Amino acid sequence: xxxxxxxxxxxxxxxxxxxxxxxxxxxxxxxxxxxxxxxxxxxxxxxxxxxxxxxxxxxxxxxxxxxxxxxxxxxxxxxxxxxxxxxxxxxxxxxxxxxxxxxxxxxxxxxxxxxxxxxxxxxxxxxxxxxxxxxxxxxxxxxxxxxxxxxxxxxxxxxxxxxxxxxxxxxxxxxxxxxxxxxxxxxxxxxxxxxxxxxxxxxxxxxxxxxxxxxxxxxxxxxxxxxxxxxxxxxxxxxxxxxxxxxxxxxxxxxxxxxxxxxxxxxxxxxxxxxxxxxxxxxxxxxxxxxxxxxxxxxxxxxxxxxxxxxxxxxxxxxxxxxxxxxxxxxxxxxxxxxxxxxxxxxxxxxxxxxxxxxxxxxxxxxxxxxxxxxxxxxxxxxxxxxxxxxxxxxxxxxxxxxxxxxxxxxxxxxxxxxxxxxxxxxxxxxxxxxxxxxxxxxxxxxxxxxxxxxxxxxxxxxxxxxxxxxxxxxxxxxxxxxxxxxxxxxxxxxx
Numbered sequence: 018x019x020x021x022x023x024x025x026x027x028x029x030x031x032x033x034x035x036x037x038x039x040x041x042x043x044x045x046x047x048x049x050x051x052x053x054x055x056x057x058x059x060x061x062x063x064x065x066x067x068x069x070x071x072x073x074x075x076x077x078x079x080x081x082x083x084x085x086x087x088x089x090x091x092x093x094x095x096x097x098x099x100x101x102x103x104x105x106x107x108x109x110x111x112x113x114x115x116x117x118x119x120x121x122x123x124x125x126x127x128x129x130x131x132x133x134x135x136x137x138x139x140x141x142x143x144x145x146x147x148x149x150x151x152x153x154x155x156x157x158x159x160x161x162x163x164x165x166x167x168x169x170x171x172x173x174x175x176x177x178x179x180x181x182x183x184x185x186x187x188x189x190x191x192x193x194x195x196x197x198x199x200x201x202x203x204x205x206x207x208x209x210x211x212x213x214x215x216x217x218x219x220x221x222x223x224x225x226x227x228x229x230x231x232x233x234x235x236x237x238x239x240x241x242x243x244x245x246x247x248x249x250x251x252x253x254x255x256x257x258x259x260x261x262x263x264x265x266x267x268x269x270x271x272x273x274x275x276x277x278x279x280x281x282x283x284x285x286x287x288x289x290x291x292x293x294x295x296x297x298x299x300x301x302x303x304x305x306x307x308x309x310x311x312x313x314x315x316x317x318x319x320x321x322x323x324x325x326x327x328x329x330x331x332x333x334x335x336x337x338x339x340x341x342x343x344x345x346x347x348x349x350x351x352x353x354x355x356x357x358x359x360x361x362x363x364x365x366x367x368x369x370x371x372x373x374x375x376x377x378x379x380x381x382x383x384x385x386x387x388x389x390x391x392x393x394x395x396x397x398x399x400x401x402x403x404x405x406x407x408x409x410x411x412x413x414x415x416x417x418x419x420x421x422x423x424x425x426x427x428x429x430x431x432x433x434x435x436x437x438x439x440x441x442x443x444x445x446x447x448x449x450x451x452x453x454x455x456x457x458x459x460x461x462x463x464x465x466x467x468x469x470x471x472x473x474x475x476x477x478x479x480x481x482x483x484x485x486x487x488x489x490x491x492x493x494x495x496x497x498x499x500x501x502x503x504x505x506x507x508x509x510x511x512x513x
Contacts, residue, residue: 279328
């Protein structure tokens with residue numbers, strides 16, 4: 018089996034595409050306003066022309082490159098390139114102001130490698146086990162798992178739970194447009210247009226919701242130009258051995274937290290890095306030095322945010338439930354290749370299943386080697402004027418959408434989803450529940466209908482006690498508990 022996997026992964030084309038993905042991803046991660054979902058979404062039309070493994074290699078390189086690339090602007094500009102790098106600004110920028118920008122970037126790169134490798138070990142260990150456990154799942158269990166994942170996304174967004182559920186239901190509603198699944202009889206919300214009978218294309222929705230609103234928002238900031246702090250020229254950017262030895266425990270704790278948080282749907286690298294940073298500060302012998310440029314702060318958050326990548330891939334590959342927005346897009350990429358992530362992929366094509374896991378490992382290693390050699394040059398990207406950059410991004414958006422089906426109608430609803438994404442963003446509605454709902458909406462609907470057809474009714478399905486009924490119960494109870502806790506906190510604040 019391992020020989021087959023290596024033959025599947027080890028090829029000049031795959032390695033070249035991973036390297037291209039890492040390089041482009043680093044640029045997207047280093048430029049504030051661009052991020053991993055936008056990079057992966059823009060690359061999806063390119064994957065039409067590639068076979069499965071080359072397509073996955075390109076997308077995985079983009080994923081790893083973007084998450085790690087955010088530390089460059091976070092350190093040099095005090096502007097996180099991605100949400101995952103927010104906590105890096107706390108100590109990365111103060112360290113750079115002290116003339117230690119090279120050291121800060123070196124630490125971030127090495128911590129990213131450790132987090133990525135740890136999450137890979139968890140991925141290669143847990144994903145096959147979970148997948149084999151899920152082989153016995155029926156439609157009721159799939160419905161319950163997807164429903165619980167969607168609920169967890171909303172409940173985890175404390176302070177915005179209600180808005181998260183509104184965005185979630187919007188995504189589910191828009192997913193119902195087109196011919197009804199299972200029976201293929203009813204045309205729903207098509208308004209007599211044959212263009213809408215096939216529903217909305219996932220790539221168009223993702224580009225519309227993520228890329229266009231960011232471009233529009235950035236137009237108001239075109240005149241803003243921040244000069245990055247200088248980076249000393251070096252052949253390889255590696256931290257000192259003494260620094261690594263002192264912070265091994267910090268990196269391992271960050272990696273464990275990041276992997277666990279990555280498994281939880283919707284949490285993402287931003288939450289992982291902030292939680293890991295807070296935990297490192299609590300357990301430190303010098304908590305008062307956090308925020309002044311301490312090494313421990315960078316090691317903790319960078320190891321955590323990169324560990325979420327492997328963690329997010331675990332539920333996607335094992336259960337067919339995306340761990341974050343990027344893995345939701347990766348699921349769409351696999352669907353375009355005629356593949357469905359989940360236990361059936363492991364059962365029917367175990368070689369491909371494990372190949373995807375090992376591509377993640379290669380992408381992490383390439384990301385580290387690329388960064389320690391090119392940090393000085395990637396730092397120059399932060400000086401690029403957005404007035405030159407965003408018109409090209411817009412061209413890629415439009416070209417990518419047109420290349421899908423050569424249908425002008427796709428451009429029309431691209432603009433519509435761009436407006437939806439902009440309105441949601443400006444009113445502080447989280448986008449991740451909307452996208453995850455759109456990705457999992459068909460899974461929820463199809464398996465709910467099959468469960469009702471098999472067992473007679475929803476209550477009959479629920480009465481068959483098992484893991485599915487437990488997940489459905491949790492999906493109902495968790496929002497109630499969240500609401501009760503929110504009310505209690507508000508009452509406590511009022512009393513205080």
